Amino acid sequence: MKPRLVALLAIASLTPALAQSPPRDQLTIGITQYPATLHPNIESMAAKSYVLGFARRPLTVYDQDWALTCMGCDTLPSLDNGMAQRETTPDGRPGIRVTWRLREDLRWGDGRPVSAEDLLFAWQAGRDFSTGFGGSEFYRSAYEAIVVDPRSITLRFDRVTFEYASAGDWQPLPAHVERARWEQEPRSYRSRSAYETEPTNPALWNGPYRVIQVQPGAGITLERNDTWAGPAPAFRRIAIRTVESTTALEAQLLAGQLDMIAGELGLPLDQATALERRVGARFRIGYKPGLIYEHLDVNHDTPLLADRRVRQALVMAIDRAQIVSRLFDGRQVLAHGNVNPLDWVYDQSIRQWPHDPARARALLEEAGWRPGPDGIRRNQAGERLTIELMTTAGNRSREAVQQVIQGMWRQAGIEARIRNEPPRVLFGETLSKRRFTGAVMFAWISAPESVPRTTLHSDEIPTAERNWSGQNYTGFRNAEMDALLEAIPIELDREKRRALWQRLQAIYAEELPAIPLWFRADAHVWPRWLDGVRPTGHLAPSSLWVTDWAVR
Template structure:
């Protein structure tokens, strides 16, 4: 409280002189573990790189797929996509992308088909560790048509064929030699992490000009950018992992805005708005942000579905969302958001039921011990390691509440948190967590969760830890569905398959669903043009539209 009060006093006492509007300072709660666009998946990296690079395609704030660095979105109707038969006689499709004219890397080198070829070559090599690996396994051939045009041949036809996802140009003139020297060691040798300020790495409206590891990233205008000129000369992104400290910096004027994608927990933003009135513009954007508990499926207790179901039954999610988030976080039944067109409103629900949770634990062979913590026949305690992102006040509060709720069922939770860059880059991606991990998945509209649910996406060393099935979930029918749904082009038939996927998820609980998050975007009143998307593609991909009035 003293810290916040002091910060507020300083802010009120500050002189009212107009500040220059050619710089912008943004506060976020995480720092990227890597700056390479294709290695590891972390929201902080996506947010920062949105200023400095442009993928081929992305979903906008209207949830429609659009070209960013390509000229025209390929389709069967315009001839940019053509069905064909693969050399093995399977149904396939070829998709052609033509790069926009004038795209250049920050050193002036044109962005070319060779940059796409290099990205494809590196992605096809399993030792590189790019994700999602399924995209590169399916894209069995890339043909350079001319310096700005490539055709990619896929060994399957999917309804997502026009979306390039994370496939994007990589500067071959900088990176190819590093990769060829040793694909497995490329993760540690890439210039994105050893020479992050090299202008040749960036093709967006901004380039990364300075980094302070763990603390900040400074972006400056990219002189080689040929698109709409961005207004801000410099953008500084500060990482403050402790959310009360981040709020204090906002009130003291040390940051101009707090990014909703990685900012204040909802309840903290609501309280801030009540105290500060109209000083800031605060927008709440619901989206495809799934807060959940990842589960270690080879854990002796958590491998039993009854224990996972008991954990969910012992969790009073309605009470948590009401107490901590003013009821603004809708409860999740699966990973598919009600905002998504493929959501099944009739999917199984697990209401809070402590009696039933205890009965399931009894059935699974976990009986109450003398201290109230359950034990199995071998005398082992039902004690689970419970991790989340250190410094996130909202998640840490949730941990404390869950720890108390589960104790009523006889489950002990041992809290051990880590900074986000450690939790995501090391502990989760290399499957070093030992029980439960609280974090969020952010998805695109109708995004098939193959990377998180298919058994072939369990990270392992021989694939350099690519994949997002951190818990090691295995279900043969889920494998079939996550592979088959993208191949069904008819929306009605696809909906039936989605319904089955959600039914399996709600029964099997590959992860423990909590709620769908609404992001709180905190902007200065003078900032315009920021358009939160509510999904996987960060608002920074359209940073050239941001303006100060």
């Protein structure tokens, strides 16, 4: 390769006019999922977070160094600066009031300033369960909102938490566009929101870019937002293309139809390492381990999966270490629970479930499942031990893992029937409305020390009555877990909080609300002419810092 490089450089020095590349004013990015919605507060998909990172600014965010920082606000609230103050709630409990002040230069794409009224509307809509917003605990605990001035709003909370300065998923919504739609009928608002019906309306977007074109299921195009007052982004236009087949995604990259593949929703690790071995010189490929929990959500309302012994047998029947070694070059970290070893609250002493087929078979025997004539176990009623195994269609790596798990489970007498769906269907309908009966393989992405209330608390089980808000898709119910999820946020002493986290992890490891697989490392594929992309390894996507991206 070196002699060829020298030759190319020599040609460039002799004929600079011919060798000069045209200005790059467009960046085309490939991702594997299409957002089920573009509404910031409804549904939880990495694809949506990635797209909105270009077009919106949250109040607060954990940055690339895992520190909480302001993005849409101008000062992070604290007890020291007076923007957070302890107080007593009307019913006599310890509480806190927190004030966020919006950046003065933050504007919607129609030129209207982002205001405290936009945050007030988002709070009001979030407090109404029928709206179907996620993160309902935040809205429940913030019992009063006070507009201080056009840029400042105070929330009064009925508890003091260690993360009081974080606004979480509470984001401003353009009240001048959305309020009337919501007030007309909160329950149907999610389908009538402008984010659904007119996503190219400039008034919806307050980031460096705004959405100018939407091709449902295929792609979203963004252009510079003329009202953005922050650092100017390098590209006039960013085209985000959804290619659900990772094989096709790679082919489009190699054909030059894509400039980069976002690691947050890109090539599986095994596919990326193979690509690097073949054509690594053409691209920059980086691997970022992070708080990305690959697992199997199992439906606890399915009788066989409600039995803890069956769930324990499921995990012991899978040789996860072998899968990581053979499919992922050993780059994934085995998960023994939902807390990543990179997080400071991780407990190294939690129970681990090694690959133990004999013990898995014994547990199934205890649970009343006996081998049938074809090797698949049956209970006394003659029902087969059959589990529907789902994941995101087109993800070559997950589909390969499915095949391996299917074979390993069969050796224990468990029949897995594979049925996959496009991500927008799986996340937008099947999971969020709990329409699955067996196990679903996907990943939760979290922030540092993120209390998993929305995925584990019994109050967060999605129901039609609550318009499917909440993310406890498994239907896990455990009174002690509920108490821990309520106690951890309000424990300000770090060491006492660590002890609560240890107990949470112990319960998780024993009860197995979900089947742990591994903590994922993402593979980011960039063109060599692109600088400044810095993955976080947590919930906040790299697209939030698009103004740092540069062409070299």
